[in-house]
Amino acid sequence: MTMNMKLNTLTAHELIDLLSKGDISPIDICNDIINRIEKQEKSLNALAHFDKEKALERCKNLKEGVNKGKLWGIPIFIKDNISVKDELTTCSSKILKGFKPPYNATAIEKLMDIGAVLMGKTNMDEFAFGSSTETSCYGPTRNPWDLERIPGGSSGGSAAAVSADEAIFALGSDTGGSIRQPASLCGVVGLKPTYGRVSRYGLIAFASSLDQIGPITKDVEDAAILLKAISGHDEMDSTSADIPVSDYSSNIKKGIKGLKIGIPKEYFIEGVDKEVKDSIKLAIGELEKLGAVCEDTCLPHTEYAVSVYYLVATAEASSNLARFDGVQYGLRAENITSMMDMYKKTRKEGFGDEAKRRIILGTFALSSGYYDAYYSKALKVRTLIKMDFDKAFEKFDAIVTPTSPTASFKIGEKISDPLTMYLSDIFTISANLAGIPGMSIPCGFTKANLPIGLQILGKPFDEDTILRIAYNYEQSTEWHKKKPKL
Amino acid sequence: MDYEIVIGLEVHLQLNTKSKVFCGCSTNFGSAPNTQVCPVCLGFPGSLPVLNRRALELGAKVSIALNCQIAEKIRFDRKNYFYPDLPKDYQISQFDQPLAQHGILTIITGEAEKNIRIRRVHLEEDTGKLFHQKDSSLIDFNRCGIPLLEIVSEPDMNSPEEAYLYLTALKSILEYIDVSDCNMEEGSLRCDANISLRKKADKELGTKTEIKNMNSFKGVKAALEYETKRQMDLLEDGKRIAQETRLYNTEKGVTEPMRSKEEAHDYRYFPEPDLAPFNFEKSFLKAIERDIPELPEPKKNRFIKDYLLSGYDAGIIVSDKNTADYFEKCASLYSNPKTIANWLIGDISAYMKDNNVSIKDLNLKESYLSGMLKMIDNGVITGKIAKTLLIEAIQTGKDPEKLVKENGLEQISDVKLLEAATSQVIAENPKSTEDFKNGKDNAIMFLMGKVMQKTKGRANPNKVNEMLREKLKGAR
Known part of the structure; x- marks a missing residue:
């Protein structure tokens, strides 16, 4: 590696090597990132909050010494819905204007403990409501592969920043595909851990029973490193699991010969772009070459996933977002005449259209007289979806599907048609409903040079296997090495 | 309607x-x-x-x-x-x-x-x-x-x-x-x-x-x-x-x-x-079940059965756990539970009410109360003295037995000592004496009261009653 190579284009594991050899310093990395951001950010709009002086200061303040952590000196960007103490954390929403949490999310604490350098916050769909990062109050983020197109969402800022080398890696959150879908559309690696693998403490809730924080990285090895860094039981989150965390980085390097991989027919339906289908088929062929045994399977309740999701997720969201009421923090509307007036004006001014749509939808689903027909029934079907996976995993070690039915679409193309937009997550939602881990890795490009992602789903708490399949595939392909021309 | x-x-x-x-x-x-x-x-x-x-x-x-x-x-x-x-x-x-x-x-x-x-x-x-x-x-x-x-x-x-x-x-x-x-x-x-x-x-x-x-x-x-x-x-x-x-x-x-x-x-x-x-x-x-003590209802029934208390008395005593515990400790030290109940429901609860204290904060050991009751039974003090002794014991936190000795509150049963007092009272109250002689038995209570006054409540009431009747017998 030559010293004139831009450090911001490297992966975390490459930088860890260089840092340990003493070839570079954290400031060098930070400077390259800042340069990239200054050159590129205007056209991308991937970042919600970034203060280069602060980033440099954090770099300078890193403790030296023998107890340097695993990520010592490695810069990281954080999605704007993950709490960082005394730093703007706004969920890209006007209603949290100026909000600085008084505490760190557990994932942030863990990263800081091992020396990672917090750089700033990435843009997102408002409160993670969206699949295109167009609902942000800071304006849409653009896809580095085509600036006319969306980067996916809701962690579009994190995916675009990593793809465009503004970031080494980043944290996202995934409620129905918000890590995997933008990773797929931006040509990077994204992993949604098993529900309960990573503490949700400090993640501003969208849908509490579905949300997970996870890594968005340039390659699988970084995903393994970052996942290990943030995983584990947390006393502050009673839904986090007390199950040991594996050494993902070393386990991924084993082969995949003999692993059984299921290909569910419900994921190759009409509406899936032909180029996407073809790429996935080639990827399956590649996995077979590596020794995996791929067989067709079925997940019969897949067709209900989107409906179930938009009832469960919005119901929880309607309650989770009630607290943004103008009383304690964030926006409070001016010229209010009464308590009720404060609630109404604040929420009217503070929430964007999509947030309002989901709050109304969720409130309706929970209302007396409708609860049984909607929310309660959705929970029952959710159980059936989970049972589909349980059954498939009796036979298979993992399941492989397209991450998204299409590659990236144009900005503005679907924003006024929520139903079409909701279908962008058709292949990612089931994993959240079932609580299982899933990841997306680059597996090809369309003729228009837009990235295509391969989704790998695994058994609960078996991130090891999906990372291993992803790593083996990545080692035998070159997709992840392609960079957008900016 | x-x-x-x-x-x-x-x-x-x-x-x-x-x-x-x-x-x-x-x-x-x-x-x-x-x-x-x-x-x-x-x-x-x-x-x-x-x-x-x-x-x-x-x-x-x-x-x-x-x-x-x-x-x-x-x-x-x-x-x-x-x-x-x-x-x-x-x-x-x-x-x-x-x-x-x-x-x-x-x-x-x-x-x-x-x-x-x-x-x-x-x-x-x-x-x-x-x-x-x-x-x-x-x-x-x-x-x-x-x-x-x-x-x-x-x-x-x-x-x-x-x-x-x-x-x-x-x-x-x-x-x-x-x-x-x-x-x-x-x-x-x-x-x-x-x-x-x-x-x-x-x-x-x-x-x-x-x-x-x-x-x-x-x-x-x-x-x-x-x-x-x-x-x-x-x-x-x-x-x-x-x-x-x-x-x-x-x-x-x-x-x-x-x-x-x-x-x-x-x-x-x-x-x-x-x-x-x-x-x-x-x-x-x-573990939680084991942690639950005997509750008021079963305790009340047990008190009625074991201590022969009336339902009313038992009900009052068990309504507060500390009072019930206090009662039982006293009952283990003193053989007449009914008397303990009377004192608890009477003088002691009145004192607690007046001074707004609970039995827990009351400065009276169970052994002190039962000791005092024994002194009454044994004729060491009169019931009347006991009432003031109780208050003093609570206020000073001292053992009533000690207070009796310190203040010379023992009951006077000695006939010689009572002789003078009774004779004097008869002499000083001719009207009541006359009433008694004329068959008004109640007059004896008045005369007894006078003797008590003279002895500051220490006279053995049974003895005084006996002596007065003896002295006035001939006259009737």
Whole structure:
């Protein structure tokens, strides 16, 4: 590696090597990132909050010494819905204007403990409501592969920043595909851990029973490193699991010969772009070459996933977002005449259209007289979806599907048609409903040079296997090495 | 017309845990506003609740003491409504799967026992407190997240008096199992009442009103008495009862409508996704069961049987656990339990009332009381002396036996010493002497009183009686 190579284009594991050899310093990395951001950010709009002086200061303040952590000196960007103490954390929403949490999310604490350098916050769909990062109050983020197109969402800022080398890696959150879908559309690696693998403490809730924080990285090895860094039981989150965390980085390097991989027919339906289908088929062929045994399977309740999701997720969201009421923090509307007036004006001014749509939808689903027909029934079907996976995993070690039915679409193309937009997550939602881990890795490009992602789903708490399949595939392909021309 | 009164009570009880139900903040009462708060109880974005096991333990303890069936699975729900004292704009509570159901609480009405059914017991978090000022409102979030147990009765009470007895019996049990301060003034116990009237023959319940804002058990009774009369007057006039929430105005002694129109709330309950449901472990419940002491009802029956107390006396003594414990310790040291009961219910309880102290703070060891009673039995002191001796012992904290010796309070039974006093009294009270001679037996009591006066209460009353009669016998 030559010293004139831009450090911001490297992966975390490459930088860890260089840092340990003493070839570079954290400031060098930070400077390259800042340069990239200054050159590129205007056209991308991937970042919600970034203060280069602060980033440099954090770099300078890193403790030296023998107890340097695993990520010592490695810069990281954080999605704007993950709490960082005394730093703007706004969920890209006007209603949290100026909000600085008084505490760190557990994932942030863990990263800081091992020396990672917090750089700033990435843009997102408002409160993670969206699949295109167009609902942000800071304006849409653009896809580095085509600036006319969306980067996916809701962690579009994190995916675009990593793809465009503004970031080494980043944290996202995934409620129905918000890590995997933008990773797929931006040509990077994204992993949604098993529900309960990573503490949700400090993640501003969208849908509490579905949300997970996870890594968005340039390659699988970084995903393994970052996942290990943030995983584990947390006393502050009673839904986090007390199950040991594996050494993902070393386990991924084993082969995949003999692993059984299921290909569910419900994921190759009409509406899936032909180029996407073809790429996935080639990827399956590649996995077979590596020794995996791929067989067709079925997940019969897949067709209900989107409906179930938009009832469960919005119901929880309607309650989770009630607290943004103008009383304690964030926006409070001016010229209010009464308590009720404060609630109404604040929420009217503070929430964007999509947030309002989901709050109304969720409130309706929970209302007396409708609860049984909607929310309660959705929970029952959710159980059936989970049972589909349980059954498939009796036979298979993992399941492989397209991450998204299409590659990236144009900005503005679907924003006024929520139903079409909701279908962008058709292949990612089931994993959240079932609580299982899933990841997306680059597996090809369309003729228009837009990235295509391969989704790998695994058994609960078996991130090891999906990372291993992803790593083996990545080692035998070159997709992840392609960079957008900016 | 004859009406039946139908009353159901909803009690909210603050459990006396050290920390709040979903975070580590202190539950101390009376601290400066907003000093016992954290991101969790303030409902900050991203914060998550974690259940305090102690609160669950205490809730289960109450449920067992009220003979409830405890749920196998513990689950919480969100109750959604907007109000500034509720930082998340939802309350973590329990909806269709409460902690416990189907309990029984026995009350004593006159000589009869009556079982009041408990519908449900559930655990939830308390809200903050609003302070309304002229053109603004302030919020104290200290109370936010203090564990609350809601105990809902069936509408099984048929008079304000029964409601009062229910509350006293409930409080007594809660104090026995030491789960709450049960202090209505400090708000650690709150009570709302539902009341309706129906004609005796009617099967359907009448329209009910909900009464809030009572701050003592007597207040509950008074409010229900007022409301009974108000409803009865309306019904007598052929008018209808409006289903509404009414506030009790303590100063005026009346109930007043809280809102002109009852707003229909849809709380949109749904399972709390931040707290995973879990099953009660059998061993956990067994440990709680073992931790429950003998409760007032069985204790009372035992006292009647073992100590031959009257139902009335036993009832009073067991209504406070410390008094019952005190009684039993004395009974182990002294052989006449009835006498102990008399003193406890009489002089000692009067002293406690006058000086506003509880038996726990009373400066009188069990051995001191039983020692004093033995002195009476053995003729060392008179019952009359004992009354003042008791007060002195409490006030000084000294052993009554020691006080008797120090102050020379022993009873005078010596005939020689009493001879002079009795003769003197006879000589000084010719009228009473004459009355006695003329057959007025009561006059002897007057003469005895005089002898007592002369001996400062120390004379053995039996001896004096005997001697006076002997001396006046010849004359009669």
